[in-house]
Each structure stands twice: as structure tokens, then as C-alpha cells.
Amino acid sequence: MSDPLAVDIAGSSLKYTSHAGVECLIDFSDILCVLSNPAPTYSVLFFQKTELDGSEDFSLKKIDIKSLPAALSPLVTKIPSHLRYEDEPPVVQVVVSTGSGIGKAKTVFQDVVRPLLKYIGLESYELYETESPQTIIELAQSKFLERAHSGVPQTIILLSGDGGLIDILEVFYRSKKAIGVSPNIVLIPCGTGNAMASSIGLRSGPVPGLSTLLRGSPSPVPVFAARFSPGSRLVIDEGRQRADIDTDAHHTLYGAVVASWGLHAALVADSDTFEYRKFGSDRFKMAANELLHPSDGTPPHKFKGKITLTASSGPDEARCQETVDALEHMYALATLVPRLEKEFLISPESVPLDGKMRFIRFGPMSAEEAMHLMTLAYQGGRHVIEDTVTYVDIEAVRIDFQEDEEKWRRVCIDGKIVAVERDGWVEICKEPSRLLNLIN
Numbered sequence: 213m214s215d216p217l218a219v220d221i222a223g224s225s226l227k228y229t230s231h232a233g234v235e236c237l238i239d240f241s242d243i244l245c246v247l248s249n250p251a252p253t254y255s256v257l258f259f260q261k262t263e264l265d266g267s268e269d270f271s272l273k274k275i276d277i278k279s280l281p282a283a284l285s286p287l288v289t290k291i292p293s294h295l296r297y298e299d300e301p302p303v304v305q306v307v308v309s310t311g312s313g314i315g316k317a318k319t320v321f322q323d324v325v326r327p328l329l330k331y332i333g334l335e336s337y338e339l340y341e342t343e344s345p346q347t348i349i350e351l352a353q354s355k356f357l358e359r360a361h362s363g364v365p366q367t368i369i370l371l372s373g374d375g376g377l378i379d380i381l382e383v384f385y386r387s388k389k390a391i392g393v394s395p396n397i398v399l400i401p402c403g404t405g406n407a408m409a410s411s412i413g414l415r416s417g418p419v420p421g422l423s424t425l426l427r428g429s430p431s432p433v434p435v436f437a438a439r440f441s442p443g444s445r446l447v448i449d450e451g452r453q454r455a456d457i458d459t460d461a462h463h464t465l466y467g468a469v470v471a472s473w474g475l476h477a478a479l480v481a482d483s484d485t486f487e488y489r490k491f492g493s494d495r496f497k498m499a500a501n502e503l504l505h506p507s508d509g510t511p512p513h514k515f516k517g518k519i520t521l522t523a524s525s526g527p528d529e530a531r532c533q534e535t536v537d538a539l540e541h542m543y544a545l546a547t548l549v550p551r552l553e554k555e556f557l558i559s560p561e562s563v564p565l566d567g568k569m570r571f572i573r574f575g576p577m578s579a580e581e582a583m584h585l586m587t588l589a590y591q592g593g594r595h596v597i598e599d600t601v602t603y604v605d606i607e608a609v610r611i612d613f614q615e616d617e618e619k620w621r622r623v624c625i626d627g628k629i630v631a632v633e634r635d636g637w638v639e640i641c642k643e644p645s646r647l648l649n650l651i652n
């Protein structure tokens with residue numbers, strides 16, 4: 213450690229002269245935390261903006277200071293138990309998903325996460341980089357699940373989109389053995405939609421993710437199960453191949469974010485290609501545009517099927533079932549979270565991690581009307597007050613498909629696409645058990 217520096221407060225900045233004699237200012241809003249070192253010194257961890265090719269990045273820096281100005285005392289942070297090496301130290305594992313979003317996870321690790329772990333004195337963590345879509349699944353099977361079964365406390369820092377969380381969730385919910393200790397998962401959002409991260413308030417880039425890593429506490433993650441009719445198949449390899457949904461006979465996928473059919477599922481499926489992924493979250497809007505304006509000039513597709521909702525009501529929470537009147541739909545979606553992207557507030561009444569599932573639907577309409585509803589969703593979730601939109605609290609939803617063409621029978625479960633068989637069905641129900649914790 214170099215000699216601690218003397219600091220002053222100048223407005224809302226910290227002022228100091230570096231060892232090289234340069235006058236420096238750190239805006240308070242760029243300070244991640246202040247760590248207390250052996251008395252009387254402190255370390256200030258702060259983000260420094262770097263601009264490369266017009267895109268803004270951050271790297272995490274540290275200075276050691278001689279004394280603590282009063283204005284900085286609210287920023288003094290104690291290392292949380294999910295990172296601390298004390299009584300029962302957790303195994304800390306960092307997963308860098310190199311294929312997430314526009315491929316920035318590795319840079320985020322190098323520039324901010326690795327320095328943070330070093331500054332807080334956490335040197336002995338396990339580091340994994342994804343090499344294929346299977347990497348996180350294999351890690352979950354060989355490491356995370358094993359440790360959870362044996363009751364080992366573990367913290368998994370995921371630099372990915374929703375996909376990394378969902379891969380772990382699938383492995384845990386398929387395991388038949390009891391979980392001894394649930395792992396604590398920290399999301400450092402590096403994906404495209406980052407629905408879960410956005411929903412728990414991690415608004416932009418990796419910076420809020422680090423703050424949550426340091427200041428958050430664990431909450432159990434609510435999950436739904438989507439059970440499909442037996443001939444349904446997982447769509448993989450940019451739509452070119454099909455695979456079994458699971459290895460046993462349950463034909464079930466698990467999710468924590470969204471299950472959808474209609475416009476949403478179709479646009480997620482169509483935009484999941486290497487070419488589209490280059491456009492970041494704009495890929496969803498681009499694919500939506502193509503679905504709403506078919507090249508042959510016809511109106512948008514009317515998705516045909518019977519939708520049955522199960523709700524619970526009254527003091528005894530009695531279950532009641534209701535079939536949606538119409539047999540044609542444009543948008544049908546069940547979600548456990550408020551946001552599907554940072555600004556896309558699909559379910560404004562949802563409270564992240566409270567376990568309630570909401571259903572959003574609208575029927576066939578013109579491309580302009582559908583775009584209007586989507587725009588309202590980007591404007592604070594105002595679509596749900598429109599008369600054309602159904603927005604209700606549900607326990608379960610079942611869809612019986614009445615479509616001849618497979619492309620209109622595609623269902624999205626947290627980004628994965630399932631092609632339901634002809635005359636097939638899907639049932640989406642809240643799952644009673646909670647096997648993973650999220651730091652939020």
C-alpha cells in the first residue's frame with residue numbers, strides 16, 4: 213500500500229493530490245464504497261469512466277486516504293457475509309459468460325469485478341469463463357449443485373444476462389436430491405434484456421451490480437414450472453435444430469422471469485441469431501417490426517388457441533378457472549417480474565421476488581395499435597390500463613394450441629424457445645419450492 217493521501221471536500225467531490233503531484237477530483241456519485249483499513253486509514257473505491265470508440269466503459273480504482281471526511285462516512289461499507297471469509301466462509305465463484313449481450317462480460321470482469329475482489333481482500337475465488345452454451349449448465353451440475361447438496365455455503369457472481377441464472381435454476385429444479393444450503397447468486401448484468409437484473413433495480417450496466425454485491429442481502433427466487441405436452445421440442449441452434457426438453461418424462465422447463473406465446477415469443481425466437489445479437493436490445497424491436505409488418509403486406513398473425521387461467525381468490529384462496537373468451541390472440545404472457553428490459557415495464561404491479569404471477573394479454577389488432585401498446589409499456593407500463601389489455605394476477609395458465617404451422621406454436625420460457633406439437637399444450641404454474649437466493 214502506498215502512503216495514504218490527504219483529502220479535502222470540494223462541493224460534491226473528493227479532492228486530492230496524487231503521488232505524482234496531479235490534482236484530482238472524484239465525484240461522490242462515482243464512489244462505490246469506502247473501506248475501513250487498520251485505523252486510521254480508509255480506502256475509497258471509485259469508478260473511472262473510460263471512453264473507447266465512442267462507447268463509455270468504467271474501471272474501478274482505489275485510493276488510500278489518511279482520514280475520513282464526514283461527508284464520506286455514509287459510504288463506509290462492511291464486507292457482507294456472502295463475501296466474507298469468517299466463521300463459515302462461502303466458496304466464491306465468478307462466472308464470466310462471454311456470449312452474453314454484446315460480449316462485454318470479460319471486460320467488465322477485468323475492469324471492475326476483479327479489482328473489487330482484490331481491493332476487498334478476496335483473492336481465492338474460483339473463476340470460470342463460458343466456452344459454449346453448455347458451460348454454465350455443466351458448472352451447475354458439477355460444482356454448484358454438488359456443493360448445495362453437501363451444505364456448503366456458496367456465492368456465485370454471474371456476469372451474464374438472465375440466461376446464466378436460468379441455466380442454474382434448471383439444474384437445481386431437476387435435481388431429485390434435497391438442497392442443503394441454497395447458493396447466493398449475484399447478478400452483474402451483461403446480457404441483452406437483463407429482465408431479472410432490471411427488475412430487482414440494477415438499472416444500468418455493471419455499476420449498480422457491484423453496489424448490490426457489496427450492500428445487498430439474499431432473497432429466495434420465486435420460480436414457475438412450464439409443463440409441455442409430450443411431443444414438444446426445444447428449439448436450438450438459431451432455430452435449425454430441435455432437442456428434448458428434458459431427459460426424464462416430465463417435459464418441464466423452469467423459469468423465473470417470463471413465459472409467453474404470440475408476438476413476444478416469436479420476436480424472442482426470431483431475434484436469437486448471431487446477426488441480430490449484434491444489435492443489443494434493439495434486436496427485439498427489429499424482430500417485432502418484421503412480425504407486425506409481414507413482407508407479403510398481410511396484417512399481423514392472429515395466434516389461435518384456448519387460454520385457461522387459474523386464479524385464487526377470497527380469504528381461503530380458493531382456486532377458480534376461467535377461459536379467455538376469444539380464441540385468437542396477439543400477445544399472451546405470464547411473468548413473475550415487472551421489467552423485461554431496463555425500460556420495458558411489462559407488469560407495473562409486479563414486485564420483484566414476491567412470488568406473484570401476472571398475466572398480460574391482448575387480441576388481434578393492427579400493427580399500429582400493437583406498437584402503441586408496446587410504446588406505452590416503455591412509458592411506465594401504461595399499456596395495462598388500456599381496455600384492450602387483460603392484466604390479472606394468476607396462479608397458473610394453460611394454453612391449448614390450435615395452430616397448424618409450428619412457427620405459431622413457439623413458446624418462450626425465459627428466452628428458451630419450445631415448439632409445441634400440433635394440438636399440444638403448455639401449463640405454467642407457480643412452483644412451491646425456492647432453491648436459489650438472489651442478492652438484491
Ligand SMILES: Nc1ncnc2c1ncn2[C@@H]1O[C@H](COP(=O)(O)OP(=O)(O)OP(=O)(O)O)[C@@H](O)[C@H]1O
Nearest residue numbers: 311312313342343344345373374375403404405406
Ligand atoms: N462462449 C460461448 N459460446 C457460445 N455460447 C455462449 C458462450 N457464452 C455464453 N453463451 C451462451 O450465450 C447465451 C447468452 O445468454 P444470456 O442470457 O447470458 O445473455 P443475453 O441473452 O444476451 O441476455 P438476456 O437473457 O438478459 O436477454 C446463453 O445461451 C449462453 O449459454
